[in-house]
Amino acid sequence: MSETILPELPQELWRAGKLELAHGVQQFLQVIRVATAGLGQYLAEIESRGAKDLYGYGSTAKWFADVAGLSFGEARPVVNRAIALNPTRGLDGTELPAVAPATAAAAAEGAVGDERIQQILDFLASLPLDTSAEDREHAEKTLAELARHAGPRQLAEAEQNLLGWLDPDGAEPKEPEPKQPRRELTLERRKDGFWKLNGLLDDEAGARTAAALEAYAAPRPVDEFGQADLRTKPERLGDAWVDLVDLAIACPDQPGTSGYRTLVHVTIGLDELKSGLGTACVDYVGTMTAREARMAACDCLMLPVVLNAAGEPLDVGRLRRFVTPGQRRALNIRDGGCAFPGCHRPPKNCHAHHIHHWADGGPTDLRNLTLLCGFHHRLIHHGDWQVRMAADGLPEFIPPQYLDPLRQTRRNTLHRAA
Ligand SMILES: [Zn+2]
Numbered sequence: 001m002s003e004t005i006l007p008e009l010p011q012e013l014w015r016a017g018k019l020e021l022a023h024g025v026q027q028f029l030q031v032i033r034v035a036t037a038g039l040g041q042y043l044a045e046i047e048s049r050g051a052k053d054l055y056g057y058g059s060t061a062k063w064f065a066d067v068a069g070l071s072f073g074e075a076r077p078v079v080n081r082a083i084a085l086n087p088t089r090g091l092d093g094t095e096l097p098a099v100a101p102a103t104a105a106a107a108a109e110g111a112v113g114d115e116r117i118q119q120i121l122d123f124l125a126s127l128p129l130d131t132s133a134e135d136r137e138h139a140e141k142t143l144a145e146l147a148r149h150a151g152p153r154q155l156a157e158a159e160q161n162l163l164g165w166l167d168p169d170g171a172e173p174k175e176p177e178p179k180q181p182r183r184e185l186t187l188e189r190r191k192d193g194f195w196k197l198n199g200l201l202d203d204e205a206g207a208r209t210a211a212a213l214e215a216y217a218a219p220r221p222v223d224e225f226g227q228a229d230l231r232t233k234p235e236r237l238g239d240a241w242v243d244l245v246d247l248a249i250a251c252p253d254q255p256g257t258s259g260y261r262t263l264v265h266v267t268i269g270l271d272e273l274k275s276g277l278g279t280a281c282v283d284y285v286g287t288m289t290a291r292e293a294r295m296a297a298c299d300c301l302m303l304p305v306v307l308n309a310a311g312e313p314l315d316v317g318r319l320r321r322f323v324t325p326g327q328r329r330a331l332n333i334r335d336g337g338c339a340f341p342g343c344h345r346p347p348k349n350c351h352a353h354h355i356h357h358w359a360d361g362g363p364t365d366l367r368n369l370t371l372l373c374g375f376h377h378r379l380i381h382h383g384d385w386q387v388r389m390a391a392d393g394l395p396e397f398i399p400p401q402y403l404d405p406l407r408q409t410r411r412n413t414l415h416r417a418a
């Protein structure tokens with residue numbers, strides 16, 4: 001190591017110009033930094049040989065604290081920086097490379113001081129454990145070059161950028177346990193009254209969902225009047241979704257429903273329910289047309305709360321509406337599925353439609369009930385088609401005049417054939 005020549009102090013400092021002063025500060029600052037780097041090399045060598053063997057101290061920092069008149073807390077970071085910037089040897093003689101060689105080079109030139117060196121070392125220590133050696137090396141080099149001219153804030157900014165580049169997901173806790181499947185669903189009501197369904201499913205749940213939807217989303221076969229299913233794929237999937245929800249609601253094991261297929265309330269005035277005109281209130285979140293409410297109330301897809309003109313609840317909704325499980329079983333056997341001509345839907349996808357609506361005084365008994373799938377239930381409530389009970393106790397359907405000018409009655413023979 002060559003002798004370091006200290007800059008000469010001018011004879012009369014008070015005479016020095018501002019440039020001379022600044023230059024002097026720069027010179028001594030560099031000397032301090034170079035000296036600190038040199039001191040670090042000595043400390044690293046003592047660490048390599050072992051302070052215990054050399055001087056009988058438990059650690060290099062303890063020894064250095066005594067020599068320099070420092071507290072252990074003051075001495076320790078000095079020694080730690082020295083070890084990080086210089087190669088050392090382990091007790092068994094193995095070479096331990098410097099953690100921050102580029103920073104060490106800048107320090108040896110006197111270009112960076114302790115504070116920026118510590119900032120770089122702290123950053124390197126904060127990197128995720130799985131950061132590759134190349135990435136560490138690149139980050140250290142970048143910061144060391146920048147630290148020659150940059151202050152703490154600029155260096156910190158560069159560190160943030162590097163961190164984003166090295167570890168875009170942030171510090172994630174390592175999970176030793178198998179991951180929980182990721183399933184998320186959000187359902188929110190929009191201002192326009194539509195509901196927005198959004199979700200993210202793991203592969204297994206996604207595949208099951210797709211299979212369940214596909215099973216109900218197939219296009220309806222061309223019916224006997226030559227009408228094809230004109231629904232788009234998303235529309236068919238949407239209808240399939242509703243079928244699945246109905247199926248879940250109809251399941252007697254459904255939690256919290258006591259076996260009834262009702263979870264949602266629809267509040268409607270008796271006049272509106274009878275006429276199908278006006279609006280109804282759905283579970284206090286939105287409105288639906290009275291015609292929709294009439295259909296929903298038909299098989300208690302929703303629990304109707306029927307109000308009189310004064311807004312008081314009437315018993316009519318509670319007393320007349322329920323199709324008992326026994327009636328439903330008998331209905332399933334009698335109709336075998338959707339009773340609409342040409343429909344394949346099995347009983348589990350069907351509603352029990354009141355031919356004469358209970359709100360108009362129609363009884364809830366087999367002679368007034370028929371199974372209809374969601375689609376044909378809607379169609380019947382729309383009014384162009386009519387359903388009535390034939391003399392033999394089976395439902396028959398009357399097509400609208402635009403389909404059959406003679407309006408001859410039709411029946412579904414598919415379930416019976418099966
Ligand atoms: Zn109905």
Ligand SMILES: [Zn+2]
Pocket residue numbers: 338339340343344345372373374375376377
């Ligand atoms: Zn049907």
